Amino acid sequence: MLAYVEEGKLISVAGNPDNPYTRGNLCRKVAHYEERVYSPDRLHYPMRRVGKRGEGRFERISWEEAIEEIATRWKATIAESGAEAILPYSYAGTMGVVSMSACDGRLWNRMGASRLLRTICSAAAEAGYGYVNGWSGGIDPEDFANSKFILVWGTNLSSTNVHLMPYLKEAQAKGATVVVIDPFRTRTANSADWFIQPKPGTDGALALGMAHIIFSEGLHDEAWLEAYSVGWREFRERCAEYPPERVAEITGLAQDEIVTLARRYATESPAAIRLGYGLSRTANGGSMIRAIACLPGVIGAWGKQGGGLLLSTSAHFPLNRPAISRPELRPAEGEPSCTDFGRTEPRAINMNEIGKALMEAQDPPIRAIYVYNSNPLAVAPNSNLVKQGFEREDLFVVVHEQMMTDTARYADILLPATTHLEHLDLMRAYGHLYLNLCVPAIEPLGESRPNIEVMNALAKAMGYTDSAFDETAEEIIRAALNSDHPYMEGITYETLQEHGFAKLRTQSDPFIPFQEGRGFRTPSGKVEFASKQAERDGYDLLPNYTPPAESAAVDPELAQDFPINLLSPAAHHFLNSTFSNLDSLKKSERAPRIWLNTADAEARGVAEGDWVRVWNRRGAVQLQAMVGDKVKAGVAWSPSLWWHTDSPEGGNVNALTSDRLTDMGGGSTFHTNLVQVALL
Template identity: 45%
Template sequence: MNRDGRAPAGRALKILPGGCPLDCPDACSWQVEVADGVAVGLRGTPEHPYTRGTLCVKVNQYLEHTRAPDRLLHPLRRTGRKGEGRFERIGWDEALDEIAGRLTEVIDRYGGQAVWPYQGTGNLGYLQGLQGRAGSRLWNTLGASRHDMTICSIAGLVGTGYTLGTSRGIDPEDLRHSRLILLWGCNTLTTSHHLWKVLSQAQRSGAYVVAIDHVLTRTARLADEHVPLNPGTDAALALGLLNVVLSLGAEDRTYLAERTVGWPEFRARIEQFTPRRTAEICGLPVETVERLGRRLAVTRPTGMKAAQGIQRHAGGGMALRTLAALPGVTGDWKLPGGGLAYSTDGYFGGDREALFRDDLLPGPVRSLSMTRIGEALTTVDDPPVKALFVYGANPATAVGGQSQVRAGLLREDLFTVVMEHFRTDTVDYADIVLPATMQTEHTDLLDGYGHMYITWNEPAVAPPGECLSTTETFRRLAARLGLTDPALFDSDEDLARALLSGGHPSLDGIDLDRLRREGYARLNYPSPYVPFADGFPTPSGKLEFVSATAAADGYDPLTGYTPPQEAADPELARRLPLVLISSAPHFFLNTTFANRQSLVRRAGTPFVELHPDDAAARGLAEGALVRIFNDRGDFTARLQVSDAVRRGVARTTKGWWSKLTGNRAGVNATVDERDADMGGGAVFHDNRVEVSAAE
């Protein structure tokens, strides 16, 4: 091929449609250029209205990633102790025989619920990944425990649901119509860079962009204003801004009277959050709260974008519940470009139940939380988890309570299968390792949780070695288990047609033939789109500041502010005065790409960043090797000293593999294995630590 990655002259070139499956709201549409059966080029689809021909710095190297020399190409069986990562090559027949035999033994002795299919966000596709709960038909037939996906956005999804009746908000593309844009914990240039094109367009049209973030991120540097609040205090800031709106008499009284429930009670709560009290909670100057509150009061429409990080603490669900309530006070929900964008996932009206086939369950089964895997593997005994099947996930690195997680994975009586592309930290604990296809090698159908498009992924090249797709692996395993239900053997095309055939209005005119022909389609919603122009899908049909549903679920019926748990403990704050934030890295995506050396070189080494005052108080200098610790665990990193972080905050990035950095543990060794306030969400950012020189 030529140096530019294109086929030399005279070689036939095919262009096949596809899409990025990774855990990113942008869900890019791409095109793969293939010559003589080899993928020679990858680019964002030029005409796609959101992708606009560009991919991120990570995915630009995806083709090279698929051809990496350390890729898993054959099934493996463990030969050493768990955690050592010593394996021998075996064939697929031998691997499937052993898996089927061990699963049968476990189910016969302990029942199907002793099997835990542990699926992560490594692939978000509807056929091969998490959105479609890939493999659920097999697991339902076996009566396996239900995997409760709690690591990403669940607290915020539940919280917005209490206010709006749904987690759906505005189309992020409609932020181009906003005149004030509040980015709540959203470093879009790193985590969803296509959105920045929308925001910069709005800026050029006169919009004022505010980055509300405890770190001066890449995005905050390009915003018109940066508000560096204390971690976990976003809901308090929202209430304080509304307090200023009320003091100016700028609330939308007609909208409040006609379209909301519980306004008198919510108004009383807002009145408790004076600018001075809000400033104390958030660690901000009073003038900042008052100035931004005045801007909010007079600027219509105001659009907001919240990312997942702000709900990963003990008050995370309430934080998103309150952000969703804010445009109800100002009336922005009635305006194009007004309201909150958190996740667009619910707009795709595919028939997910036809894909999942929960009717195949033999009876009720328990749910096991993704973020409580350490606890489940070491304490649950009714029945105990005896078989763990991990795919699209790297729990040894990516989940809180890392010490307990790894202790559970070390159990010799736990039969563990890992389906993977590379030898991650989790692979080292497997009994059987299965080589999986990557996105250019299998069929998939994708949507995005940050836009309104669905994408068809056509396999562009043959899988290398003996790699199999997730769907094919489960078809073969079902056969080896002696199962006969036809639903277990549906082809990928059959699965896609079942998903698209539910008759939902969002899919009018969109079928598999069209997707295969065109590569992508916008869901059938107008643009711009005012989602609640005809009412809210709540029990009352209105925006609910007071929610009877929340009360019935055991929560405060009234929207408000719930502080992070560890911030509210003064003794803990004295012993461990820093709040550790593990933000998204620019060159990895969760733990994906953390073994790609070209990206690792650009990412540097694992680091922790402190404000100059915090570093000086500990006698620490730039570049020092430091220990970050609390009562749960510790890890080491190189110190960066910068006023890009506020005092009292330590910042690092997630995603590093311990085995590749020489660390015996990573950041999640310090994170508590407990739930956020709603939905069982994770608490990665509700984490107090201290930092000292490493020995």
């Protein structure tokens, strides 16, 4: 991103035309980032709560007062209950190596605070994919231009990965077929050659059914499987349990559609899959990803130009991770820590269960929470329970934030944070292979400070004298780049300063991983259709399909009361709850909305534009109805996330979502969510 500044003020932003991947394009979310920097909701100085929690009434204080008060409260908490009574809560609001990766480790490691399992986004997908291919990264997104048959599976690229779209269009121009598999007819589906619409949570059955057809018709690459995989014959037997007629019944697809998809995927080589995290956010999400991750191995697509699968590129970045997070800072024996509770390391709290963690009995109870890079009252599931937790008067809440968010209103101490245009950081990616140096374009607004400066100050106030808490952002970045991996050859702080970005020095461009079957980070070093590791972890040796926990197949009584499966993926103009307060983007999103199938709407007397009540046993929200055939009967779709202050009932769709965890990885289950809908 390029920033245009006049007399110290940000005027506008633009894409960098010199970046080969983004090609000078910005997504709609950040195209007017100056609106975010100068938002009326922006926080400018530290404050202390003077009203009731949630009222948003504060008084201004100095940074010195804020740091001293936080440290005093934390010291008292540690003395009375141990360091595990303090919980950091964060995710990816600011994604840099410094602002995210370093800050998620250093201070909390030194303190011995409760560990946060940051699993809300990708954990289930990483677990399922990892059992098959190891957490090995995926193909270079630029290589999709060389594919002949592309499956865009469970991801709306036009809204969430817009920079990949030109490569798909380039492939289409050369004769490739793009297939979108999604329960909702997305913007991406509208640009595809073929749209396939399975029932939510059934993608795993579709993948196993495809593999069955490929095996049964002899379309698999047996030579590749023999050389570079484990358990493929056992997997073939498992797939035989998923003939087209069974898969059609499970998925709601036509048998000939399933057969044609499998045949074309196997024969129109090279074939590639762009797999999204979204479909993993179901109760059976890890299993679904695991099944889909098997398909490239079945046809021997790995290691070929234009072939394979991309879930994430993040595993390809060989940064010096210990230098970033500093795990050696964890308390030594004898210091106040988890040892008081019989544990060898601090307890872990799953971020999806933050409501439970705050409201249910814990040993020790959570008495203090420090929120940064996140807005849990808006983004965490089962938000009514989360809200109850933050309403506890005995909970000491510190929020370091750019805006007066839903969560910020509940803070005891509220600290102003810089935006990424106001601090130095290093950005790695999960959708491409470039490192980017983020340099400040303007001075921090008001008294706002970056995460690392605040945490270093808090560490010193706590009496921690470790040299790590003297390190600047530049020093952390230099340490992160200090890697002897060949991908990092020639990439230094100075080269990033000069060019702004650098692509990993892979052996080919575009990068083609797993050539000759090398590089799979599984125990065997091969693709594992049968995974002993999965079996040791308590899962099936082989991929399998199980229906979603909230479904007619599993809980028919629940499905009778709440017959509609609500999906709540990312909105086109918002990034979770980031940007949801900007007037221009809210105008584009129009209102908190829900898409209903015509049959479901007519049965409830609902017309286009009507406001409806959507509810289940966890909560209720009011949404504006959109009616048509973009979803099948029994499915609804509500793009997220709106702030509570913009909702008629003071909440958002996460009042409905469950804090149940996924089958693998402890991930979120936002899309396993049965609801009922009625006209207001």
